[in-house]
Amino acid sequence: MEEHSFWHQKKVFITGHTGFKGSWLTLWLTSLGAQVTGYSLTPVSSPNLYEAANISELCTSIQGDINDYSSLLHAMTTHQPEILFHLAAQPLVRPSYKEPVYTFATNVLGTAHVLEAARQTKSVQVIVNVTSDKCYQNDGLGRRHFKEYDPLGGHDPYSASKACAEIVSDCYRNSFWDGGVSSHPVLATARAGNVIGGGDWSEGRLFPDIVRAVTTKTSLSIRNRRAIRPWQHVLDPLQGYLQLAEMCLGNRQYAEAWNFGPISQAHVTVDEFIRLTSDHWSEPLDIEYQSSDHTSYEVPILTLDSSKAVQQLAWLPKLSIERAVEWTVAWYEQYQAGANMRLFTQQQIKAYIKGEGV
Template sequence: MPNPSFWKGKKVLLTGHSGFKGTWLTMWLHDLGAHVAGYSLAPASAPNMFHLTEAANSCTNYVGDINDFSRLLAVMTQTQPDIIVHMAAQPLVRTSYLFPTETFQTNILGTVHVFEAARQTKSVRVIINVTSDKCYENTDTGPMFYKESDRIGGHDPYSASKGCSELITESYRQSFFHDHGPYDQRLASARAGNVIGGGDWAEDRLLPDIVRALLHSEPLTIRNPHSVRPWQHVLEPLSGYLLLAEKCWADRAYCRGWNFGPMSQDMLTVEQIVKKTTARWGKDLDIHEDYRARPRESAVLRLDSSDAILRLGWRPKLSIHSAIEWTVDWYKSYEAGMNMRAYTLKQIERFHELEGV
C-alpha cells in the first residue's frame, strides 16, 4: 500500500487528472497529504466523477491539451513537481478506429511531450507512464497470461499507440533518464487491465453502459459476451502506480515496465460481469447481443502480475466479486443523492484497511 509518510508534502503532477482514474488518484493523493497539480482537458461526459466529487478542491487544476507542449512545459515549470504520473490518453479501442490520427497524436506524441517537458524540469525525480494491458501483441493464440517480457505490439490503433508509448518509454529511459543524465530522473511504465469502479461515465465501456441501462430502465446491448478481460477495481492499479513511484524514488533498479492485474480467478467474461452486476443491483435487464460487423477486438487478454507481487510487494485487495459490489454501491449511492466526495473518500479509506486477497 502507498506509504503516507512518503507522499506527505510531495509535489505530484497528474496528466489526465479529470478523467475517471485520474479523479480517483487526485483524491487519493490529496488524502495522503501530497500537493497535487492536475493537467487535463475538461471532463468529457456529463455527469462526470471530477465534478461529482468536487475533485478540483483536491488539486491545483490546469485545463490544457497534452499536445500543447508550450502550455504543458509552462505548467511543469510553474508547479516544479517531484513526481509525474502520466495518464492523459485517448483510452478506447473502438474510438481509435473512428479517430486514429487523434489517438496516435495523443497517446504517442503526448507521451513525448511529457518526457520532453520533464527533461527540462530539474525538480522531477520520478515519472510513471501509464500505458495499458493492450500494449502486448495479442494474436489470441499467444501466451495465456502476458508477462512484461512478451512482445509489444497491437492491431487496432489504440493498442498500437500504447505499444508505441512503451517503446518510447524504453527509448527515453536508455537515452535520457539514466545514471549519467544531467538530473537524477527515473522513468517506469505501468500496464493495467480493464478497471471498474464508481464514477466512470465513458461511452462504449461495459460497466458505464450497464449502469446507464439500470438507471434508466433501458435495454442493454453488449458485444463479445464471451471475451475475457483482466477486470479489477480502479484502486488496485492506482495503488500499484503509487507503490512503483515510491520504489523508483529509492532505487533506479525498479525503472522498467510492470503489470498490475487481478488474480487469475477474477478474469471473467463480459457476460459474467453483466450477470454479477445486475444481481448486485437487484434489477433485471433486457440484454441483446450486437451481431453487426464491428472492428476487431481481442477475444482473450490476461495479465501475469507475478513480478509486481514478488518484487514490488503489490497485491490485489479486492476479488472481482467485491470490486463489482463496491462499484454498484457507488452508483446506487449516487442515485440516492448522497455526497459523492465523502462516499469516494470513504471507499479509499476502506481500501487502505483491507488485506490482500
C-alpha cells in the same frame, strides 16, 4: 490524512487528472497530504467523477492539452513537481477507429511531450507512465498470460498507440536517464487491466453501459459476450502505481515496465461479469446481443501475469471480482440517492487502505 506518509507534502503532477483514473488518483493522493497539480482537458463525459466529487477544490487544476507542448512545459516548470503520473490519453479502442490520427497524436506524441517537459523540469525525480494491458502483441488465442517482456504490438489504433507509448518511454529512459545522479528522473511504465469503479460514464465501456441501461431502463447492448478481460477495481492498480512511484524514488532498478492485473479468477467473460453485476443490482438487466461488428476489431481474450509486481514490489490486489463489482454498484447507488460523492469515494479509499470489507 496521514501526516507521516510517504506522500505528505510531496509535489505531484498528474496529466489526465479529470479522467476516471486520474480523479480517483487525485482523491487518494490529496487524502495522503500530497500537493497535486493536475493538467488535463475538461472531462469528456457528463456526468463524471471529477465534477461529482468536486475534485477541483482539492488540487491546482490546469486546463490544457498534452499536445500543446509549450503550455505543458510552462505548467510543469512553474509547479516544479517531484513525482509525475502520466495518465492523459485517448483511452478507448472503438473511438480509435473513428479518430486514429488523434489517437496516435495524443497517445504517442503526447507522451513524448510529457517526457520532454519532464526532462526540462529538474525537480522531477520519478515518472510513472500509465499505458495499457492492450500494448502487447496479442493473437487473441489466450494461450498465456502476458508478461512484461512479451513483444509489444497492436491490431487496433488504440493498442498500437499504447505499444508506441511504451517504446517512446523506453527510448527516453535509454537515451537520457540510464544512470548517474544527474540523469533523473526514474521512469517506469504501468500496464493495468480493465478497471471498474464509481464515477466512470465512458461510452462503450461495459460497466458504464450497464449503469446507463439500469438508470434509463433501456436494453444493454453487448458486442462479444464471450470476450475475456482482466477485470479489476480501479483502486488495485492505483495502489500499484503508488507503490511503484515510492520504490522508484532514488532507485533506478525499478525503471521498467510493470503489470498490475487482477488475481487469476478475475479473468472472466463478459457474460459472467454481467451476471455478477446483476447479482448485486436490485433491478434486472434487459440484454440485447449484437451481431458481429466487422468494422472494428477487439481481441477476444486478454489476460495479464502480474507476478513481477507481486514479488518485487510486494503489491497484491485486494479486491476480488465479486468485491470490485459490489463496491462499484454501491458507488452508483449512492450517487443516484444524492449522497456526497467526494465523501463516499474517500470512504472507499480509506476502507481499501485499511483492508476493511475487502
